[in-house]
Amino acid sequence: MKLKYLIGLAATIFLTSQTCSIAQKMDEQPEPIPIGIEGKVMVVLSGPKLQAAPVGDKSKIILRIHDIFPNGKAYRYDLRYFGFVPGEYNLNHFLLTQDGKTPTGLPPTKIIIGGILPEEHDGILIEEDKTKIELSSNYTAWLIVIVVLWILIALPLFLTGLKSKKHFDKTNDFNEPDLAQQLRPLVEQAATGNLDTEGRAILERMIFSHWREKLNLPKEGNPVELYLQLKQHDDAGPLLCGLEDWLHRPPGTSAVDITNLLEPYRKTSHQE
Numbered sequence: 352m353k354l355k356y357l358i359g360l361a362a363t364i365f366l367t368s369q370t371c372s373i374a375q376k377m378d379e380q381p382e383p384i385p386i387g388i389e390g391k392v393m394v395v396l397s398g399p400k401l402q403a404a405p406v407g408d409k410s411k412i413i414l415r416i417h418d419i420f421p422n423g424k425a426y427r428y429d430l431r432y433f434g435f436v437p438g439e440y441n442l443n444h445f446l447l448t449q450d451g452k453t454p455t456g457l458p459p460t461k462i463i464i465g466g467i468l469p470e471e472h473d474g475i476l477i478e479e480d481k482t483k484i485e486l487s488s489n490y491t492a493w494l495i496v497i498v499v500l501w502i503l504i505a506l507p508l509f510l511t512g513l514k515s516k517k518h519f520d521k522t523n524d525f526n527e528p529d530l531a532q533q534l535r536p537l538v539e540q541a542a543t544g545n546l547d548t549e550g551r552a553i554l555e556r557m558i559f560s561h562w563r564e565k566l567n568l569p570k571e572g573n574p575v576e577l578y579l580q581l582k583q584h585d586d587a588g589p590l591l592c593g594l595e596d597w598l599h600r601p602p603g604t605s606a607v608d609i610t611n612l613l614e615p616y617r618k619t620s621h622q623e
Contacts (some may be wrong), residue, residue, distance in 0.1 A: 434464030
């Protein structure tokens with residue numbers, strides 16, 4: 352009897368010491384388990400046998416009971432779990448009694464779910480290469496340099512082209528025949544009696560158009576009145592009177608100074 356009593360006492364002391372040892376371990380700060388990695392914890396809990404709570408859509412912890420061992424009036428649980436949100440949790444909150452109730456009066460079964468990145472991480476997932484050339488800071492300076500160089504190169508070319516154009520225009524103006532030169536072939540034909548009716552009409556239109564612009568005369572008016580008015584003019588009259596005289600004289604019977612007759616038209620052309 353004494354032997355049985357001693358064996359029972361020793362077993363009780365052993366189990367009690369194991370329970371206290373496990374409880375002491377659970378009071379210690381557990382090691383963090385990263386997100387998505389299965390964690391494992393052995394714990395002795397008194398009371399009736401427990402089961403894992405159903406997993407919901409928003410569960411932060413998935414808990415399963417891998418194995419259960421009788422431990423006197425308690426049970427030793429081999430708990431396996433996954434965490435999805437960093438933080439500290441009590442696995443007892445994810446256990447239920449056989450009738451679906453939350454167990455009470457149990458020491459906490461603490462676990463810690465750690466983040467994948469360290470706490471001091473600055474949020475940069477890909478380390479930036481410090482050796483690459485940074486062009487953004489020098490972009491404005493380079494742009495200014497390019498614009499200045501473009502101006503220095505393009506401006507002289509533009510001015511040279513403009514000067515050449517003016518010279519070309521001036522040369523063209525110089526080479527372009529004046530009104531006296533345009534009238535001379537027609538006047539020579541009229542003086543020799545070789546100017547036909549169409550040529551006389553062209554000659555008169557050129558003379559009338561010139562003096563209308565020169566004397567600010569109306570463009571619309573009676574040609575006869577304009578003809579009579581211009582015959583009385585000191586500069587316009589001699590050529591018109593000469594044309595009228597050539598029509599009534601036989602060709603070649605009068606000496607004609609065509610250069611002198613066209614002098615008013617030459618002077619006017621040069622002044623313009």
